[in-house]
Amino acid sequence: MxxxxxxxxxxxxxxxxxxxxxxxxxxxxxxxxxxxxxxxxxxxxxxxxxxxxxxxxxxxxxxxxxxxxxxxxxxxxxxxxxxxxxxxxxxxxxxxxxxxxxxxxxxxxxxxxxxxxxxxxxxxxxxxxxxxxxxxxxxxxxxxxxxxxxxDVAEQMTSRQEIYMHPSFWAVSNRLYLSNSGDIKPGTTTQRSREDRRNPKSRSGLGGLRRLAMSFRQFERTYLVREMAVDQLMEILPPEYGRWKQP
Known part of the structure; x- marks a missing residue:
C-alpha cells in the first residue's frame, strides 16, 4: 500500500x-x-x-x-x-x-x-x-x-564516526568479510582476547573487523588511504588477513 x-x-x-x-x-x-x-x-x-x-x-x-x-x-x-x-x-x-x-x-x-x-x-x-x-x-x-x-557487524561499523564515513574501510571490509553467497563470514566480529594475545599459536580474532580498524589507523600514518584503490589497500594488508581474502 x-x-x-x-x-x-x-x-x-x-x-x-x-x-x-x-x-x-x-x-x-x-x-x-x-x-x-x-x-x-x-x-x-x-x-x-x-x-x-x-x-x-x-x-x-x-x-x-x-x-x-x-x-x-x-x-x-x-x-x-x-x-x-x-x-x-x-x-x-x-x-x-x-x-x-x-x-x-x-x-x-x-x-x-x-x-x-x-x-x-x-x-x-x-x-x-x-x-x-x-x-x-x-x-x-x-x-x-x-x-x-x-x-554485530552493523553495530561495530556504525558506532564509530571515523569508520562510518570512511569509504575505503567499507570497500575493503566488503571484500574481506562478505562471502560469495552474500553472508558474513564466520569470525568476522570475533574479538581477540587477552589470553589469545598471550598465546603465539592462537589465531582467534586475527584479521577480523576490530583488527582492520587498528590496521587502518596505522596505514593512515604512512599512506593517503582515502586516495588509494581497493586493490592497493588489499595488497598492503598484513599477512593475518590472508585467509579473509579467500572468497
Whole structure:
C-alpha cells in the first residue's frame, strides 16, 4: 500500500514508544495518517508499507533508490527525526527480531526512534538509507544479515564516526568479510582476547573487523588511504588477513 511519507509528532512517538516497550498488540499503524499523531513534511515522498525485504541492506536500497532518490539532500533528510520514526513504524514488519527468542518482537527502541547523538546510529531505517547513500553496495557488509535487522557487524561499523564515513574501510571490509553467497563470514566480529594475545599459536580474532580498524589507523600514518584503490589497500594488508581474502 503506497502512502505519502509523513512525520510522527511527539504524541505519535510516545504511542509508538509505548508499543515498542510493551508489544502485546499489533503495531499502532492507525496513527500513521492520523493528524493528531502525525504531520506533513516539506517534500512529497511515497513509500510502500507492504514491501518486505530479506535484509536491511535491501530496505536501505529501496529507501535510497525508490523513496528518496539518489539526488536527495543527505543532511536535510537525515535531520528529519520524526519522519524516520514514521518510516520505522510503516516498515515495522521488516524491522522485528528474527531469532527464536525475539521472533516478531521489536528490538531496543533506539532502533526505531532517534536516541540522540550518542546512539542515533542505531536508527535502522535512517542508517540503512544513509549507508547506501554513502557507500553503495559496500554497505552490504554491515546490514546484509538474514538473522537480524541489526547485527554485530552493523553495530561495530556504525558506532564509530571515523569508520562510518570512511569509504575505503567499507570497500575493503566488503571484500574481506562478505562471502560469495552474500553472508558474513564466520569470525568476522570475533574479538581477540587477552589470553589469545598471550598465546603465539592462537589465531582467534586475527584479521577480523576490530583488527582492520587498528590496521587502518596505522596505514593512515604512512599512506593517503582515502586516495588509494581497493586493490592497493588489499595488497598492503598484513599477512593475518590472508585467509579473509579467500572468497
Amino acid at each position: 503506497m502512502r505519502v511519507v509523513r512525520a510522527l509528532n511527539d504524541e505519535g512517538i510516545a504511542i509508538f514508544r509505548g508499543w515498542l516497550l510493551q508489544p502485546a498488540t499489533e503495531p499502532p499503524l492507525a496513527i500513521l495518517d492520523d493528524p493528531r499523531f502525525s504531520e506533513e513534511i516539506a517534500h512529497e515522498y511515497r513509500i510502500d508499507g507492504a514491501r518486505r525485504f530479506d535484509t536491511t541492506f535491501d530496505l536501505g536500497r529501496y529507501l535510497h533508490d525508490e523513496v528518496f532518490g539518489p539526488g536527495a539532500d543527505r543532511i536535510e533528510i537525515r535531520a528529519l527525526t520524526g519522519m524516520w520514526t514514521w518510516i520505522s513504524l510503516v516498515m515495522i514488519h521488516n524491522l522485528l527480531g528474527r531469532t527464536r527468542k525475539k521472533k516478531g518482537l521489536p528490538l531496543d527502541p533506539a532502533h526505531y526512534i532517534d536516541a540522540g547523538a550518542r546512539l542515533g546510529y542505531r536508527l535502522i531505517c535512517r542508517t540503512a538509507w544513509e549507508l547506501v547513500w554513502l557507500h553503495g553496495d559496500s554497505a552490504r557488509v554491515a546490514i546484509s544479515s538474514r538473522q537480524s535487522p541489526w547485527g
